Amino acid sequence: MEIMKHICSPKGLLIMSAIILLVGKFVFHKEYLNCFEIMTQHLKCFEKGNGKISKVAIFLYFVVPFFISLSLVQIRSIDDTVINILTIIISILTSMFFTLLTLILDMRKKIKQDKNYDAGDAHLSTKLLRETYYSIMFEILVSIVILIMCFIDLFAKQYSSFDSLVIYYLVFILLTNLFMILKRVYKVIDRDLNDKF
Numbered sequence: 001m002e003i004m005k006h007i008c009s010p011k012g013l014l015i016m017s018a019i020i021l022l023v024g025k026f027v028f029h030k031e032y033l034n035c036f037e038i039m040t041q042h043l044k045c046f047e048k049g050n051g052k053i054s055k056v057a058i059f060l061y062f063v064v065p066f067f068i069s070l071s072l073v074q075i076r077s078i079d080d081t082v083i084n085i086l087t088i089i090i091s092i093l094t095s096m097f098f099t100l101l102t103l104i105l106d107m108r109k110k111i112k113q114d115k116n117y118d119a120g121d122a123h124l125s126t127k128l129l130r131e132t133y134y135s136i137m138f139e140i141l142v143s144i145v146i147l148i149m150c151f152i153d154l155f156a157k158q159y160s161s162f163d164s165l166v167i168y169y170l171v172f173i174l175l176t177n178l179f180m181i182l183k184r185v186y187k188v189i190d191r192d193l194n195d196k197f
Helices: 002-007 010-026 036-044 055-075 080-113 119-156 161-196
Strands: none
Touching: 036 119, 055 161, 080 119, 080 161, 119 161
């Protein structure tokens, strides 16, 4: 009876769900929820010319947000108000990311069809658009994880410092990568505009 009480508790059900998903992946080899390819393709965007991943870029985009989140947790932990604000902002950003995906695919198609586009510029623009595509997919993945964590915390009404740290960290990763996406889209559009005028 005590075991059933623990299994039916919110944490027990979450743990059981995670175990079922892991069994589905590793025992039955179901890859529907496998998002590791998105993460590895996104990490390839940080490669230098020699094919190795830039340690400085990894530090700036993945370690610095951890220190910022750590300081924010000491200022204010996650609560209902913060979660409500985050879910609204992340929901808006997620819909923007899906819209941006269609824009990126459309831009890539135009570059391939445009005969006046310089071959070197077309190659560079296509590379930037491919990296932007992977970065946007990564941003959507991070947004979904943030929303799931916010919903779990909101419904469980149990806010811990660890939850706050993870949510803040993911939010700052989302924001820093948003600057990367902005810069890449700017470069492609700027190059296109300069070629046309």
